[in-house]
Amino acid sequence: MTATLDESTVRPATDHAVRLSGVHKTFGQGERAVTALAGVDLDVAPGEFVCLLGASGCGKTTLLNLVAGLEKPTAGEIYLNSSRPAVMFQEAALMPWLTAAANVELPLRLAGIPRTERRTRTGELLELVRLSGVGGKRPHELSGGMRQRVALARALASALHTGKDASLPSLLLMDEPFSALDAITRDVLQSELLRVWSSTGAAAVFVTHDVREAVRLGQRVVLLSSRPGRVVQEWWVRNLSPADEEATVTVINQRLREVISSHAAA
Template sequence: MTSVLQAPANADHVVRLTGVHKSFGNARRSVTALHGIDLTVRPGEFVCLLGASGCGKTTLLNLIAGLDEPSHGSIDLRGSRPAVMFQEAALMPWLTAAGNIELPLRLAGVERTARRERARELLDLVRLGNAGGKRPHELSGGMRQRVALARALASALGASDDASATSLLLMDEPFSALDAITRDVLQSELLRVWESTGAAVVFVTHDVREAVRLGQRVVLLSSRPGRIVQEWTADESTQDGLDLAEVINRRLREVISDHASA
């Protein structure tokens, strides 16, 4: 896996996957999760990875994050190391909200005053400026996810005031466990934060409408082994008067049906 951690300001991508394959197991017992993935994410771009359960979306995210390595192919990562936000907030229960946000900065060796100031800025960014002293059990599910988002941004952006366009945030169905109203609010908040920071986002979901609402680009993966079967852009025109979500829904159903009949 190729990893280039410092990128020039005019880099044309934050991550580029070329011919990426991923298999698990050995010989006859091996299972191919991903096959021939070619994907480029540009600085500041919001890309949604969409597909049925088990299609390899999370595996692909783990490869980009460096939590696993491809069996074949290459991944060229530019700028700072990606930050990852999972479905569960996974906050440290003994730390306050501010302490959780400071944690990646502390591990990176950022000086105390700088990391506390950064935590305050990020709490304000996710509209939790008055909750920095609260512990996770004192927060609602939506508030915990906001803290998790702020912590991920702290990891991606560091203590610098420059929200670098080479920063990358990886999100693995972070709102799927929340109720519909909270999910709707946090989707809006995520878009606001993304526009404020300039970080690139790769967002995994199985919800077509969530993908269309959030993504500048929607990338559809086939069922196992995961291949990129089609992409759409948010401003793409559609045929027959259908909205983009319905067009993608139809294509997703075709992909699932083709896999079931194979």
């Protein structure tokens, strides 16, 4: 699904797909105010896969919504070098009355892409996510994993630019898209996501609370503190050996426990 950006709070970037500078977000006012994010600084390079990690309620989804333009920051700046970031949610959120192909084609149609071109592009994207034979089926006829593949294809249709936008880095925002799936399906889709991401060159910001998932998928893992969320530590996790991957999971889990414990003791 495509988010409409507010140009007063989201500005163009040059060497990053997205940059957050001193971003704060507070909900409500007065004594009822809740500060979700406090001074977040984060850069995501074009083509980079970044995983946001943290305890429940630390502001991960809020940060994603700010980048998508679904919320406005209370303070700070978001510099975006993508005219159309795409969001993939925990649920597939497909239109139940549309076929899989029509769901994927929808953002292309809304963008004014000519019919022949969008049909061709839709077919290519369904093939990319290994669903070339199910374009005529409706969501209720598909498994949960297949629905998430359709949602991924639709997000890519929105994020990957054509025409005058072709030179802009693409940005895919993913909010725990595999959390509702069983372990085997989740494992398969993680592998498929990495295959699809590497073939598209899109930047990805992937929200998760699962340390192992973050280390497996990301090139960089960014840990947010408990509320109010701010960046407390980052790890480069690209191309780790199995032994190093396991050691990194242990280190990040320990740091996450420290962050949660320090918040509980405050």
